Amino acid sequence: MIRLAAITRVFRMGDQEVRALNNVSIDIASGEYVSIMGPSGSGKSTLLNVIGLLDRPDGGRYELDGNDVTDLSENERARVRREKIGFVFQSFHLVPRLTAAENIELPLMLEGVAPTERKSRVDAALDAFDLRDRARHRPSELSGGQRQRVAIARATILRPTALLADEPTGNLDHRIGAEVMALLEGLHHAGTTLIVVTHDRELGARAHRHIGMRDGEIVADET
Amino acid sequence: MTPLDTLKLSFSTVASYRTRSLLIVLAMALGVAAVVVLTALGEGARRYVVGQFSSLGTNLIIVLPGRAETSGGFPGAALGQTPRDLTLDDALFISHLPQVRRLAPLNVGVAELASGGRLREVTVLGSTSELLPIRHMKLSQGSFLAQGSERSAQIVLGSVLAREFFPDGKAVGQRVRLGDSRFLVSGVLAVQGESMGFNSDEIAIIPIDYAQELFNTESLFRILVEARSRNAIEPAKAAIRHALTLRHDGEEDVTVITQDAVLDTFDRILRALTLGVAGIAAISLAVAGILVMNVMLVAVAQRTSEIGLLKAVGATSADIRRLFFAEALWLSLAGGAIGYALGHFGAWMIRLAYPLLPAFPPAWASVAGVATALITGVIASLLPASRAAKLDPVLALSGK
Known part of the structure; x- marks a missing residue:
């Protein structure tokens, strides 16, 4: 359960103030499939970053799964991100030095999971995302679709309640993009809250709830 | 993140930036080797001089006729007497x-x-x-x-x-x-x-x-x-x-001298000299430390998006700081170890070239050289590590 109340986020560009989020209030129930759409600069990525606790709002309250997370310390925010949130990025953000398996293992390592258990969980994830024969490859040796599958496997390895995807198909061709979306939707069917930011209308239309943004405000919220 | 995982992950990072790591390790190693070799030379000179003196005999007192010190008048001089x-x-x-x-x-x-x-x-x-x-x-x-x-x-x-x-x-x-x-x-x-x-x-x-x-x-x-x-x-x-x-x-009217007094003086002078050259060599280690800091600052800038990613998947600021800290530790550890070996090899070469000079590096110099490498490396990583830890994940991820 995600509950944002009157969230404001202001960026300063020189002596100009930009209200990336202006008094945004929104409730997203567990297990929902939401798309956030709008032109660039409308604040949709900022909204996603606030939901994902990467960014701190300048005003308003944020409640996640019944807990107020607005004023958590940096360390507590890192813990909540680790346990409840999974991020999928347009540019994958894999660590180039690490193999596919090691990239997927990262959150487990940060969580302090024992190596033997890490291995079995990573193996399971490699199987689930059809990456078994790519386990020892580095990102540079993987195709775009494979990279995004590694990123999704990494985002979901700790079974987060919410999966936040920022233009997940932006760097992929149409066919591979559709495969990746099918994968994300499969995770949604298994019970994960899925929030996708995109400016691709077709992609946005697949979600069950469509939130439209413009100039830092929610201008549409349709199911 | 467990300390072991931190060490492993940072090691793989250090190992993957091969050229950069090798250069830092080389700078560190040369500094440590300089400390070891120069103190070996100083210590060798000291032992050589001490050895030369003791080859004259131990507990030796030398009695020579005549006075070597001026004190009072020589009463016999008025009578035309000599000592x-x-x-x-x-x-x-x-x-x-x-x-x-x-x-x-x-x-x-x-x-x-x-x-x-x-x-x-x-x-x-x-x-x-x-x-x-x-x-x-x-x-x-x-x-x-x-x-x-x-x-x-x-x-x-x-x-x-x-x-x-x-x-x-x-x-x-x-x-x-x-x-x-x-x-x-x-x-x-x-x-x-x-x-x-x-x-x-x-x-x-x-x-x-x-x-x-x-x-x-x-x-x-x-x-x-x-x-x-x-x-x-x-x-x-x-x-x-x-x-x-x-x-x-x-x-x-006799002069009694002991070589111990002379020997002690030489011993003190040469010890001070050894300390001095060790200090000069240690400066090169400090320079290596600055190099480490510079390279790690560049690394933080290069790996901004990676740091953002780590934060996004739940790394705390402390995790990030420890990772960079551990990288510096690996680099200076490798530099210290290689420098130690290089220094002892150099001292051995000197002994080979000048068999008369017992150029054995003193134990304190080896320990101090390696320790200085570790300490400077770790201190040099403090600033880059805290800079990395403080990165705003949103900005870091967007590559700004």
Whole structure:
């Protein structure tokens, strides 16, 4: 359960103030499939970053799964991100030095999971995302679709309640993009809250709830 | 994140930036090696000098005639007297002092040595059988001047002299002529080389009576006294001075010196020198530390998006800080270890090239060199690590 109340986020560009989020209030129930759409600069990525606790709002309250997370310390925010949130990025953000398996293992390592258990969980994830024969490859040796599958496997390895995807198909061709979306939707069917930011209308239309943004405000919220 | 995982992950990072890591490790290693090699040189010089002094003898007290210090007027000067000679009787008297283990009176001069048509000038030492143990000399053949045989015409030749006069190696038992007298070769000194600019391979040693007769003198050049122990040196010195003053009608007209005083001074100077060069070498380590800091700052800038990603998947600021910290630790550990090995190799090469110089790096320098590398590396990583930890994940991920 995600509950944002009157969230404001202001960026300063020189002596100009930009209200990336202006008094945004929104409730997203567990297990929902939401798309956030709008032109660039409308604040949709900022909204996603606030939901994902990467960014701190300048005003308003944020409640996640019944807990107020607005004023958590940096360390507590890192813990909540680790346990409840999974991020999928347009540019994958894999660590180039690490193999596919090691990239997927990262959150487990940060969580302090024992190596033997890490291995079995990573193996399971490699199987689930059809990456078994790519386990020892580095990102540079993987195709775009494979990279995004590694990123999704990494985002979901700790079974987060919410999966936040920022233009997940932006760097992929149409066919591979559709495969990746099918994968994300499969995770949604298994019970994960899925929030996708995109400016691709077709992609946005697949979600069950469509939130439209413009100039830092929610201008549409349709199911 | 567990410490073990932090170490593993940072190691794989360090290992993957091969060129960069190698350069840092090299800079660190050269700094540590410089510390080790330079202190080895300093320590080698110190040991060399100390060794040279102790080859002269241990617990050695040297008595020479005349005053080397100015104190008061010399009453005899008005009567036209000169300082008294230091005589064999003086030596005999001193030898009965309880603090004295043994002594050797010494006369030095130059005379012509001849045998079998060969002829050369040699430095002649006149002394007694005690000279051998006091001066730590060794014989390669025959026997030294036999005890109580000061009156028999024996001669001991330095190794070079023996080889020059008797190329067949059978010097012992041969007769030689020194000045106008004939001597029987009783022994040959082992090769000792130069010691304090004095080559004992080219000397001849004869009994003190013959030397005094040869050089036509009653006065001794020196008396070499060996005290019973290191602690007995000062009492022995005082006792000798007192005894000789009594014997010389209350006139303190001898100089008593110990080599320990000289040796201690050299020891202190060379230790200070070693510390000094170690300090200079340590500066190169500090420079390496600045290099580490610079490279790690660049690394933080290069890996901004990776740091953002780590934060997005739940790394705390402390995790990030520890990762960069551990990278610096690996680099300086490798630099320290390689530098240590390199330094010891360098010291070994120096010992190989200059066998006379015992260039062994002192243990404290090796430890201090490696420790300085570790400390500078870790300190240098503090700023980059905290900068990385403070990165705003949103900005970091967007690559700004």
